[in-house]
Amino acid sequence: MxxxxxxxxxxxxxxxxxxxxxxxxxxxxxRRDPLTGLHTRDGFTARAERLIQRHPDRASVLLIDLDHFKAVNDTHGHAAGDAVLAATAVRLSAWCGHSGIAARLGGDEFAAVVLDGPDRARDLFEALHQPVTHAGLVVPVSASIGLCAVAALPVISLTDALAAADRAMYAHKSGGRLARRR
The missing domain is CATH 1.20.5 (Single alpha-helices involved in coiled-coils or other helix-helix interfaces)
Incomplete structure (x- = not known):
């Protein structure tokens, strides 16, 4: 040739x-959110399902919704809102560590699957309620968190765990508290 x-x-x-x-x-x-660097829903789902399948007795699913996020954008501007989203992602990722996975599902909604979540949830709640400093402004932040221990479900699935965490989160949304489904 x-x-x-x-x-x-x-x-x-x-x-x-x-x-x-x-x-x-x-x-x-x-599969990554450009603002936060977290997984998007598509990037999160397969990894979260694998973690749940490997550790059904220890896995917990969390949904996090930032409280009054529209007011942050309206009062301080969208750049401040972006700073709050980015700070939330950093805090959530640090909390998940190597034993979990975090995602930004859209807007101001985040999700995570972690091991031993109920034992560590208070730490996440406190981290997500720390103010964010942006352009010399201190922006107050609060979040509502719904948690579902996967082992408590009749059928172990990510879809059912997300739905249970969502119900738990909205049951206590007005108080911005940590909610658990047992």
């Missing part, structure tokens, strides 16, 4: 390889 034939045969292979690499990079980027 002569050199031009080898290059002609290799060109499509190089093109498809490059295309595949770019596609994988775009898919990975789409």
């Amino acid at each position: 002569d050199l031009p034939t080898i290059f002609a045969a290799g060109a499509p292979l190089i093109g498809w390889t490059t295309h595949g690499l770019l596609l994988n990079r775009r898919l990975a980027t789409a």
Whole structure:
């Protein structure tokens, strides 16, 4: 085989390889929220389900909703709101550590699956109620958290655990308190 034939045969292979690499990079980027760096719903689901399947007796699902977030944007501006979202992501990720996974589901709603969540939930509650400093302003922050211990469910599934955590969160939303479903 002569050199031009080898290059002609290799060109499509190089093109498809490059295309595949770019596609994988775009898919990975789409699974991360650009503002917070947390997983999006799609990136979160498969990992969360695996964690629940591996540790059904220890896994907990949490839903977090920032209280009065619209007021933060209206009072301090969207840049301050973005700073609150980013700070929430950092705090949630730090709390999850290596034994959990965190996601931004959209807007001001976050989710997490962690091991031994009920034992550590108070720490998350306190972290998410710390003010955020942005452009010299101190922005007050509060969050409502719903927690569901997966083992307490009749059928262990991420969907059911998220629904239970959602119900727990909204049951106590007005007080901005930590709510648990047992």
